[in-house]
Amino acid sequence: MNAARDVARAIDALRRGWPIAIHAPGEAPLPLLAVETADPRALAAFADAGASPLLISSGRAATLKLTNQIAAADPDTPVVIEPAPWLDFSTAVALADPQFDLATPLKGPFRTDAVTRPVASLAAIRLARIAGLLPAFFIDGIDPEVVIAPASIDRHQDARALHLATRARLPVDGAEDAEIVAFRAPDSSDEHIALLIGQPNGASPLVRLHSECLTGDVLGSLKCDCGPQLRAAIQAIRTNGWGILLYLRQEGRGIGLVNKLRAYALQDQGFDTVDANTRLGFAVDARDFGVAARMLDLLGQREVRLLTNNPAKVAGLEAAGMRVVERVAHALPANPHNARYLATKRDRTGHQL
Numbered sequence: 001m002n003a004a005r006d007v008a009r010a011i012d013a014l015r016r017g018w019p020i021a022i023h024a025p026g027e028a029p030l031p032l033l034a035v036e037t038a039d040p041r042a043l044a045a046f047a048d049a050g051a052s053p054l055l056i057s058s059g060r061a062a063t064l065k066l067t068n069q070i071a072a073a074d075p076d077t078p079v080v081i082e083p084a085p086w087l088d089f090s091t092a093v094a095l096a097d098p099q100f101d102l103a104t105p106l107k108g109p110f111r112t113d114a115v116t117r118p119v120a121s122l123a124a125i126r127l128a129r130i131a132g133l134l135p136a137f138f139i140d141g142i143d144p145e146v147v148i149a150p151a152s153i154d155r156h157q158d159a160r161a162l163h164l165a166t167r168a169r170l171p172v173d174g175a176e177d178a179e180i181v182a183f184r185a186p187d188s189s190d191e192h193i194a195l196l197i198g199q200p201n202g203a204s205p206l207v208r209l210h211s212e213c214l215t216g217d218v219l220g221s222l223k224c225d226c227g228p229q230l231r232a233a234i235q236a237i238r239t240n241g242w243g244i245l246l247y248l249r250q251e252g253r254g255i256g257l258v259n260k261l262r263a264y265a266l267q268d269q270g271f272d273t274v275d276a277n278t279r280l281g282f283a284v285d286a287r288d289f290g291v292a293a294r295m296l297d298l299l300g301q302r303e304v305r306l307l308t309n310n311p312a313k314v315a316g317l318e319a320a321g322m323r324v325v326e327r328v329a330h331a332l333p334a335n336p337h338n339a340r341y342l343a344t345k346r347d348r349t350g351h352q353l
């Protein structure tokens, strides 16, 4: 069987509410049913009533004050909640989805169990993020049809599979001589874009990595600084002479649009952008800048001047083999709606504002 195709089938199955299993070498298979897309019927078909443990991410478990009783070597190791008669479908949803945390006190008590398949468990949390689902699963039900290995997920996400698909002239507001270049990978529907602005002049290009933000880029959301940063980047590159804007399909810092909007709902309850991601069970920043390095490489660039306030972008590009010769600040004025968001980036995620 083709490993990459199996991962695509696994993602599709999870999104449809069908079970899959992850089988890591040296571990028993881990059958999984995503809580977000399951319903009581799917759960009944997966396992006997009250017999299925729940697997949740370490961040979500910490939020719920449920940690492993047996200390895990890796703090990211997900947490298994023992089955209990009161751990029915709706209780599992309340454990998985933080939007009800303040409104509905949880039933319980819940007990955690040893994680016997740590590699497959971590891979499950990663797969939920790739599928854009909440990272929570019923586990240990029937043997599903689709079984994948954690290594296949790595192959599926490998930036080296990205290739240049097509290019065309694209006059844009502020840069009428721009050219658009599209990139694709066979296993992913994410079509990343580069906008080449101006003519190469022998100097390193001024480069902006822009992660997709539908709300900010398209709808003019004032909650973040993405829209103004996008337009200012085109301006800055034009003024510089030449450079490249990469438009990366990494919505919500890599957790997907729906999960980002869930994070916004938590921000409406008072949590900041960092705590909202953690409560949902995701890393604060789930992006992989190897994709950007691969795109620059395919465009023949090995050295860049990077427009960013985020040191993690510089580190991510350099870890992927790109030389960042200069960081160029890219801060824009705050508005009353994004002031707290910008302050959180400065105070909690190391942004140099």
Ligand SMILES: Nc1nc2c(ncn2[C@@H]2O[C@H](COP(=O)(O)OP(=O)(O)OP(=O)(O)O)[C@@H](O)[C@H]2O)c(=O)[nH]1
Pocket (backbone or CB within 6 Å): 209, 210, 211, 212, 213, 214, 224, 226, 229, 250, 251, 252, 253, 254, 255, 259, 260, 263, 264, 273, 277, 307, 308, 309, 310, 313, 330, 345, 351
């Ligand atoms: N999860 C989550 N994502 C957000 C939130 N606000 C904005 N985003 C996403 O964050 C990304 C914006 O990041 P970038 O513009 O690349 O900025 P950055 O990492 O802060 O670094 P800079 O280069 O300094 O701008 C986009 O994918 C947005 O969709 C939020 O509250 N939660």
Ligand SMILES: [Zn+2]
Pocket (backbone or CB within 6 Å): 213, 215, 216, 217, 224, 225, 226, 227
């Ligand atoms: Zn935004």
